[in-house]
Amino acid sequence: MASKICAVIDYGMGNLHSAHGALQTVSPDTQVIVTGDPEVIMKADHVVLPGxxxxxxxxAEIRAQGIDQVVAEVRKTKPLLGICVGLQAMMDRSEENGGVDCMGLFPGQVRYFGDNLVENGERLKVPHMGxxxxxxxxxxxxxGIADNSRFYFVHSYYVDAVNAGQVKGHGQYGVDFAAAMGEDNVFAVQFHPEKSHNAGLALLKNFLSWDGQA
Amino acid sequence: MGLAKRIIPCLDVDKGRVVKGVNFVGIRDAGDPVEIAKRYNDQGADEITFLDITASHEERATTVHMVEAIAEQVFIPLTVGGGIRELVDIRNMLNAGADKVSINSAAVYNPDFVRAAADKFGSQCIVVAIDAKQVADNRWEIFTHGGRKPTGINAVEWAIKMADFGAGEILLTSMDRDGVKTGFDLGVTKAISDAINIPVIASGGVGNLEHLAEGVLKGGADAVLAASIFHFGEYTVLQAKQHMAAAGIEMRLD
Incomplete structure (x- = not known):
């Protein structure tokens, strides 16, 4: 049997070695490919949208390279994992950079944490880092991942979901935000599983063995 | 529940080896960076920072290969500092597998470099390193060149400016304390942590586990960085985290 293929979508936004390395480590038999080629992405069994x-x-890069259309196709057919800005790009719209329309896979906005964030009387720094x-x-x-396990986050904007049923993980940082979103064969996380040690690696392993059934 | 405070072991790297000096002189060999990084990762380190103290450009390629080798095996955030002067230096380190770069002297000589770096790569990967020395009561100034060169810049004002220019985090080292094991300079740590809204990493002077806890509880640091207490086997990272948790600090222990 031919080995399975996982495509990590490269649209020119930074280093994808970490995501590639972590996916390859948890599943040595999977062919993990970093690519921006729509044909290769459409042939893959699993697709990761980092950011x-x-x-x-x-x-701008997602649109310029037609990645939005590829994601729209992938979304109908195979397991798709969004990571960090990859998740934010799946929402309707983000407040960042004066307001940017996103891909709209999930209803909801991406909002700034704010400069006066407080929790239990303690001032919270932004970015939410750690x-x-x-x-x-x-x-x-x-x-196989214990509830309330810790993952590594680094972001100043958070997902405010409209459909509570699509929130698959809650994070707390001054506000209750969507740490994970999911619907059908799409799952997306605000944290960096590729930088989250054992819990993150376990999630990536689960993704690569996932058939896309929620 | 909430965001955990971080422990960051720091590896000073020279020509591909981990070294540690006292007040930036008196270098002592502490081993292979890949092995050490793996050990700290296994002990529960929240991040790892490498400071490349290599002088020459040719030797810097060694550091890039080292970061590549570590990033293949260690799945926690990696920061690389030392000799980051141009955007291409940042690109090279990020491509090698670093998650953040730490900018020190180059920020002092050209503050707009920080703005350009944050704009191009995002604030999340830009750490500005501040080497501060106390010059009077409640006054600390920036020094460059490993603490040898005064600049006359007020450290607290500088931190505010760097946050404003797009730094995502401040790595604050007390040059008076570095390597002398008498604890962080809590005064400057608190002053800077209170003055800015981005995370502050306290560094310089850790000699025991209580010093780490003080950095958070009295200095208001979001993360604490230490080198020699871990390199020479005095304490493991896990022991440090357990000590801080026992002091009532939120830590990642799973």
Missing amino acids: VGAIRDCM WNQVQQVVHPLWT
Whole structure:
């Protein structure tokens, strides 16, 4: 049997070695390919949409390279994992950079944490940077990962979901934000599983063995 | 529940080896960076920082290969500092697998470099390193060149400016304390942490585990960085995290 293929979508926004390395480590038999080629992405069994940096630049590249159309196709057919700005790009719209329209896979806005964020009387710094707990909502990708495990976050904008049923993990940082979103064969996380040690690697392993059934 | 405070072991790297000096002189060999990074990762380190103290450009290629080798095996955030002067230096380190770069002297000589770097790569990967020395009561100034060169710049004002220019985090090292094991300079740590809205990493002077806890509880640091207490086997990262958790600090222990 031919080995399975996982495509990590490259649209020119930074380093994808970490995502590639982590996916390859948890599944040595999978052919993990970093690519921007729509044909290769459409042939893959699993697809990962990463993202770092500013949403304006990410969305501009996504549109310029036709990645939005590829994602729309992938979304109908195979397991898709969004990471960090990859998640934010799946929402309707982001407040960042003066307001940017995104791909609209999930209804909801991406909002700024604010400069006066407080929790239990303690001032919270922005970006939200470091290891925070995720309260899970039952989903196959959490299999074998303890509820409230910590993952590595680094972001100044958070997902404010419209459809509570699509929130598959809750994070707390001054506000209750969507740490994970999911619907059918799409799962997307605000944290960086590729930088989240054992819990993150377990989630990536679950993704690569996921058939896309929620 | 909430965001955990971080422990960041720091590896000073020279020509591909981890070294540690006292007040930036008196270098002592501490081992292979890949092995050490793996060990700290296994002990529960929240991030790892490498400071490349290599002088020459040719030797810097060694550092790039080292970062590549570590990034293949260690799945926690990696920061690389030392000799980051141009956008291409940042690109090279990020491509090698670093998640953040730490900018020090180049920020002092050209503050707009920080703005350009944050704009191009995002604030999340731009750490500005501040080497501060106390010059009077409640006054600390920036020094460059490993603490040898005064600049006359007020450290607190500088931190505010760097945050404003797009730094995502401040790595604050007390040059008076570095390597001398008497604890962080809590005064400057608190002053800077209170003055800015981005995370502050306290560095310089850790000699025991209580010093780490003080950095958070009294200095208001979001993360604490230490080198020699871990390199020479005095304490493991896990012991440090357990000590801080026992002091009531939110830590990642799973």
